[in-house]
Amino acid sequence: MDLRLDNISHHYGDTEVLRDISLDIPSGQIVCLVGPSGCGKSTLLRLIGGLEQPGGGQVLQLGAAPEGCLNPLTYIFQDFALLPWRTVRGNIALALEDHRMEAAARDDIIADVLARTKLSEFADALPKQLSGGMKQRVAIARALAVRPAVMLMDEPLSALDSQTRELLMDDLIGLWTRQPFTAVYVTHNLAEAVRLGHRIVVLSRRPGQIREVVTLDTPLADRAYGDAALEEQQQYLWGLMREEAAAADAELIHV
Numbered sequence: 490m491d492l493r494l495d496n497i498s499h500h501y502g503d504t505e506v507l508r509d510i511s512l513d514i515p516s517g518q519i520v521c522l523v524g525p526s527g528c529g530k531s532t533l534l535r536l537i538g539g540l541e542q543p544g545g546g547q548v549l550q551l552g553a554a555p556e557g558c559l560n561p562l563t564y565i566f567q568d569f570a571l572l573p574w575r576t577v578r579g580n581i582a583l584a585l586e587d588h589r590m591e592a593a594a595r596d597d598i599i600a601d602v603l604a605r606t607k608l609s610e611f612a613d614a615l616p617k618q619l620s621g622g623m624k625q626r627v628a629i630a631r632a633l634a635v636r637p638a639v640m641l642m643d644e645p646l647s648a649l650d651s652q653t654r655e656l657l658m659d660d661l662i663g664l665w666t667r668q669p670f671t672a673v674y675v676t677h678n679l680a681e682a683v684r685l686g687h688r689i690v691v692l693s694r695r696p697g698q699i700r701e702v703v704t705l706d707t708p709l710a711d712r713a714y715g716d717a718a719l720e721e722q723q724q725y726l727w728g729l730m731r732e733e734a735a736a737a738d739a740e741l742i743h744v
């Protein structure tokens with residue numbers, strides 16, 4: 490299933506947050522959203538996920554969701570959102586509990602996503618026994634369990650230290666390379682965007698409008714840490730954002 494954003498605009502009261510956003514999100518791609526603080530990235534993600542309705546325009550779902558899809562648009566949050574009293578397996582099972590299925594089918598799905606996220610041996614651990622990176626892998630496994638058409642990822646690595654972030658980026662690249670998934674990925678971190686994004690959508694400061702869509706052709710598996718070409722892309726993105734990011738920051742001081 491592809492997504493198409495058709496002329497999305499949004500206001501909160503008198504504040505115009507997003508203006509005329511049109512964008513295709515093709516199946517099998519990771520599309521990163523970057524832009525200055527407060528430009529409306531998380532708002533756009535909520536509109537895509539249907540948590541709020543856009544003031545103008547529409548979000549179109551084109552084509553069928555993947556076979557066995559239980560929740561086409563599935564969120565992954567920065568703070569993992571795991572239930573502390575449930576094991577890893579129990580947290581993943583939670584996503585399946587509202588859906589009628591045989592216990593054996595449920596166990597198969599859980600075993601599959603645990604294997605894909607390399608968590609099989611931690612199935613019976615509680616969240617408090619896991620590192621931050623592993624907790625986020627559990628959240629990713631839980632999202633994958635419902636076979637989403639599109640994963641909506643809101644700064645999924647920003648609560649993690651930089652080493653864990655690097656490891657998790659490698660994990661996400663491995664996961665995508667073994668079995669491509671579709672994601673809209675909001676981040677402040679341009680290094681993350683150039684490692685993970687097939688396309689990077691640069692938004693202007695509020696009201697967020699698309700300034701540029703940068704396409705990166707290098708296969709994800711070939712994007713190594715510290716790669717000079719990626720650094721160059723990152724510099725280019727920062728060049729697009731720098732002045733607006735500074736202006737947005739200055740604006741926050743006066744709020």
Ligand SMILES: Nc1ncnc2c1ncn2[C@@H]1O[C@H](COP(=O)(O)OP(=O)(O)OP(=O)(O)O)[C@@H](O)[C@H]1O
Nearest residue numbers: 501506524525526527528529530531532533677695
């Ligand atoms: N529910 C809401 N009600 C009113 N205003 C809101 C609401 N949600 C967001 N806003 C405002 O809309 C603007 C965009 O917020 P949003 O969180 O989408 O931006 P962002 O680009 O994700 O920001 P950041 O990069 O700082 O996380 C901000 O000015 C914010 O204060």
